[in-house]
Amino acid sequence: MSELFDPVLAAGAVRAEVSDAAWLRALLDVEAALAAAEADAGMIPREHAERIADVCREGYFDIAEVGAKSVGVGNPAAPLVREITAQVGGEAARFVHFGATSQDVMDSAAMLLAKRALEPLLEDLEAGADQAAALAREHADTVQAGRTLLQQALPVTFGFTAAGWLSGLDAAARHLQTPRLAVQLGGATGTLASLGEHGPAVLAAFSRRLDLTEPVVPWHTERSRIAELAGALGELCGVIGGITRTIVLLAQTEVAEVRERGPAGAGGSSTMPHKQNPVAAIAAQAAAAQAPGLVGTLLAAMAQEHQRAAGSWHAEWRPFTELFRCAGSAAYWLRTSLERLEVDPARMRSNLGATGGALLSERVTTELAKDTGRLTAHDAITECTKRAVAGEGELADLLAADPLVSKHLSRKRIGRLLDPATYLGSARVFVERALAAYDEGRGSP
Amino acid sequence: MSELFDPVLAAGAVRAEVSDAAWLRALLDVEAALAAAEADAGMIPREHAERIADVCREGYFDIAEVGAKSVGVGNPAAPLVREITAQVGGEAARFVHFGATSQDVMDSAAMLLAKRALEPLLEDLEAGADQAAALAREHADTVQAGRTLLQQALPVTFGFTAAGWLSGLDAAARHLQTPRLAVQLGGATGTLASLGEHGPAVLAAFSRRLDLTEPVVPWHTERSRIAELAGALGELCGVIGGITRTIVLLAQTEVAEVRERGPAGAGGSSTMPHKQNPVAAIAAQAAAAQAPGLVGTLLAAMAQEHQRAAGSWHAEWRPFTELFRCAGSAAYWLRTSLERLEVDPARMRSNLGATGGALLSERVTTELAKDTGRLTAHDAITECTKRAVAGEGELADLLAADPLVSKHLSRKRIGRLLDPATYLGSARVFVERALAAYDEGRGSP
């Protein structure tokens, strides 16, 4: 959380949902829900639970002070409980945090935070997917050079390219829509010993109160939920990383097929006024690039022992928060980049001519292969194409002059075969499939 | 793949499913299925497809030679196709690999490999979970010191500990049971251009033939499937890492609550004949520790551009294979460790006495708190406990002598409160919940 860097590195609405204030709010909500649940279960007087809830809702808590006092025990829940207890006062004070342990509160708060942070994250993601869908629809017939290994290959359409983006965003969003977000409640070692017979009832009520899932057993050292969340956020970042890498490449000076048209000042360079940098896509990549390390740290922290881990649990807090900040920023910038995207169909078409027809040599190969077999055709066409690339003539002419080729294909046929716009295969079908799957909420299996 | 290290580092049946031979088999199966699918769609003569299938099934292919020839194009599919084509010969040769690109074959083979490797992996995992369930059931009443931050805390049962293990293994297994394993088929740039009108029909038939999912669109640079698989395998390794870390700790000389009783020679030390090392748990940890880095590498490799990535795609092969090898090894060794596990209930009970009753001071706190409020009680009990730990007397005596405590609790009551066996809260309920969820295939939400 940095005022200097966050506007670029942690952009969007997710940041606020995992801020210090959001953590404090979640911790307080958890303590209030715990007392309420204990009242629900008939363990503690309702009025005391309400008093606790009042303090948690309306009391003032100094984040820095809570933080400073956390060094003694190693987590902020403990000093916060002390402070709540002091503010509650009287009889009710006895029931603050009753039967719970610090990790119950921290973990439940983290799950609450995740739930809250996923909302704006999914919103940005959906807006990005909508934009990708719109691009796919609008440019279903916009011919573009397909590129493999950064070399022009067969033609595609830009709509087809965007349909691939849509499919990835859709997959990432679907993965994030059903996280396993469960409350944590077990007391000191997970047995809920101090709740006596009421343990299960309180656990159920606590889950209802927080609108989180009720786990079968406490999960203080069973961190599969954290791992699944991390994996899904990592996947999202990876998908965004791929899309924005492509955008940045398409926006290169020499390619210039897309450009980000942002508000005044966006994408300008301090020293090179002619540049129009795809700043949003670049910021998305910077954010997405954080995910592998953060996911790795969370996975490594799963080696948690006994009933509460010494260090591995504490090691989760930073990457958990950071991963949300980075994924949120990636989603925000991806959405922004797609919303700013200006597509240049004319440039796409003219770039297709860069190889003088060589782009469609595979098509000639395929056609020729019907008569000669693939390998023979491949070798013949390769030879002509290399000569064309080396400047010995137009590919069509060289092919027409080749004895093997001319034996099977006429000059006119060769010309038709080398026309990019007529060789798009199932590109349109795929665009329609991607749009339909998205519209119907099916995703791609 | 190392004859020297694999028996420890890549143990179990998964290794063979991702070996060079398995990759070759999968690549050949994919080529056969492609030809068959094209015959299904009426594109190529059935007899040619069958000829191709025969060669793929029965031909001899030299792995080292295919590998050696792959340096020219950068992947082994291309030279393999050449070799298949040569062996097929005649008319049918024209239809080998028809309309496909190398990545179609590599990716489809990877998915096939994943499907095949998941079988033994899930088998070991299930066997491990069964064993954890048996331990949970058998030791539902075996009292054990709960430990937080590696310090003894409130009592639990070993059954409760094992129920936590079960819950984690169950979650990891469920996550792995429904991977998104789809075929890849798009041709040079994903449009299936060379299949003409037949693209969708061939794609559907190809998926049926390989019993893999049909994707909505080609996913050459949309790697969410790889990411989800990686995340799930990473989660599995994390869960296993946590369990086996606990086992190794419980097996410490000074704790000695469990021990691995392996076959002759297992766990011995070359220089210290008295040691009985928990070798299986240690090997599981070594395998599990590889996952964060491998998952991170696969997530980072998702930044794939255009229609085929230059380098990021190639960067997947090693960690994809390795992650299966490591997860397989972790699952194998976890199962082995649990099967070898010898539990010592007497030692568990005697370890509970290590703190002279201090373990249950929270219980006294809770009881006292009913009269004094939690904070006051906490402070009073902390004081007595510190004196007990410092050797000033038995905790029960010190408590009985404390003016505040003795005002509210009798000596006899204090004694009962400090008896570990009577303070297990919902431990048994949780064991039953975990077993029921596992037996009914529900898992923990």
Place this chain on the structure above:
Amino acid sequence: MSELFDPVLAAGAVRAEVSDAAWLRALLDVEAALAAAEADAGMIPREHAERIADVCREGYFDIAEVGAKSVGVGNPAAPLVREITAQVGGEAARFVHFGATSQDVMDSAAMLLAKRALEPLLEDLEAGADQAAALAREHADTVQAGRTLLQQALPVTFGFTAAGWLSGLDAAARHLQTPRLAVQLGGATGTLASLGEHGPAVLAAFSRRLDLTEPVVPWHTERSRIAELAGALGELCGVIGGITRTIVLLAQTEVAEVRERGPAGAGGSSTMPHKQNPVAAIAAQAAAAQAPGLVGTLLAAMAQEHQRAAGSWHAEWRPFTELFRCAGSAAYWLRTSLERLEVDPARMRSNLGATGGALLSERVTTELAKDTGRLTAHDAITECTKRAVAGEGELADLLAADPLVSKHLSRKRIGRLLDPATYLGSARVFVERALAAYDEGRGSP
């Protein structure tokens, strides 16, 4: 940067050295030094450089505003330059940031930050090493069970254990003492084109002014310096992770050989008043556990293209700052843990008896091997030891009763061989070597 979590997760004095304010200070210092260097080279009037320096030193700059304005260009240097320029005003304003590009300023500031942050980091590290040295010296004769694979093995001394810690801290400190911290100055594409003939002179003066190294060439996309720094900080965290893991294990209830004796409130548990958690060691581990992911992110970000990278450069800022925060916290907590460490030699001695003499069975093996060969001896002693561990008798008795053993060793000799205190090999020599190497600043090669 979190008021809630930083006191635990980013403790110590390093945090402030990489804060927003520290970044701002460094950026301003860089701009001032640049102008001064240009005056040194005779490019711009001295008075203008002084005016710029005055503003950089005394002006007020709103961090949040600079941050907010950075979204347009993607880095905070650009809006800061605008603000400095506005504040400088007049003739001098023309020379603010003259000839430089944003990355020049950001990278040079990062190097300055690193230099400043390394000071308190190395101070904590040295204090930790001093403490390790004191423990090694003080406990050179304190016998302790050596433990391999968490099983008791041959005896060591605690001084020997601490000498190993010292050696690691020493190595990490030495690695951090000579970082390659160079200024960055190249202008838009690294050629210093707008400085005309003055480029090299300005570069040299700029380096002198900032007391940073002068690079041979600009390094906008050559990030070996970042990688080396990251590697050294990662190494430090790893060393600390190992030491504190050992401390946490030695502090276990069942081992209890060391304990952290912190100020009132430190290490207490909110629900278990008898516990004395090694909070400092735990916090050190949590901090150290962040390093592998952060180092990985910085290494992955090295794939920087052309003359300035799109995204990979931006991806460095967060992990660069975080890695310092985590390493600083790890060093602070390590130092704190060692300073709090209370050693219990009596408990170390009594733990040595846990295996009834089996600990020294290797010694008997070695002795016996002189007569029988190692393998024969090994097998015989293993047999006896297993029976001893299984409770069939004292090891000494069982050995004396063994025909092979008794043929070569008397009962009395066996007794002497099984006395731990007399079998410490070169432990003392190694302690002295480690202390001497540290005192003489040699380290371990």
Place this chain on the structure above:
Amino acid sequence: MSELFDPVLAAGAVRAEVSDAAWLRALLDVEAALAAAEADAGMIPREHAERIADVCREGYFDIAEVGAKSVGVGNPAAPLVREITAQVGGEAARFVHFGATSQDVMDSAAMLLAKRALEPLLEDLEAGADQAAALAREHADTVQAGRTLLQQALPVTFGFTAAGWLSGLDAAARHLQTPRLAVQLGGATGTLASLGEHGPAVLAAFSRRLDLTEPVVPWHTERSRIAELAGALGELCGVIGGITRTIVLLAQTEVAEVRERGPAGAGGSSTMPHKQNPVAAIAAQAAAAQAPGLVGTLLAAMAQEHQRAAGSWHAEWRPFTELFRCAGSAAYWLRTSLERLEVDPARMRSNLGATGGALLSERVTTELAKDTGRLTAHDAITECTKRAVAGEGELADLLAADPLVSKHLSRKRIGRLLDPATYLGSARVFVERALAAYDEGRGSP
């Protein structure tokens, strides 16, 4: 180690140096050196040491069998020692592995392996650096568009670009030239107890025999040496990743400034005969991309406890070996790519014209700034450039028509200012500095 994938993923001569056979060789060399060192110290008869050395040098050891037998103890050293002992036979058999523990042998072998693997690695690296130096020298005057954020910016020379590559390779090589490669020898818990008084003497002789450094203390759980090696290899991979990423970008169809001209078949596409993929650079990137995860795994594995770690030590073997394989492959392919590199100066020059002069707008800004101040100039030039990019006219004309600009600069002066070839700043100086630093073995500080 995969016959199918290694030719691409683990190319070059390093692979063989870390193969199973190389590990076996190193383990045997270590055992031989140990016996020899013990003879040197007068501990064991010379003839027995020689007998052991003979067996280690000439005996046949079945790698697969050793591997298979390692599952009992968890590492291959133990079964290998048994096998050596059996082959040695007689009196000498008693002295095989005398006083050592498995980790002594494994760690010393790993260091030996590292030393051997670094030779061909540094050779490839040096050849790559030589090639970069040659390119820098040859193309010191070859004008090229500098590119920042993948947009054309100010001109550079290709020699300047290559000088940056040289500087990075030089730094990486220098970092790898002085690794801390020390023997490991401590016996069961590091005290060398079974060597009696001879410990230090044997340790010194052992180091001499293996030509490795003598450590101050055993480092069984002090893994800074592994971390430093990992960091240096990670740095190398990062440097190579950056260079080859640039090469792949320069080789794009639309940029076409360089191309890899490999042997027949290299870089061809199975389906697109016209393509000339930069296969070597791509393979280098795939190899380099493995490093962050592998380094992270090695750093995470540093958390090693007591006198030998349970799992973390074992977790090193795979990433240690793999990191060498990947770094070796990256270095091999980098060298190959640079050796194949064909530079197209004409295309470089023509690409410079892509923005119709806008590239040098900064130069006009700088010139104008002398009269108007940077900000005013910047805004004016930006305006004209945007109009030029929008197609409203040639930049030179628009500038000449601008009232502010024309007030200070003549039409002719504007024309000269927009000529790329005359605005290369210190590019040539930097090339010379990089070459000199490389030639004199100074590197860049």
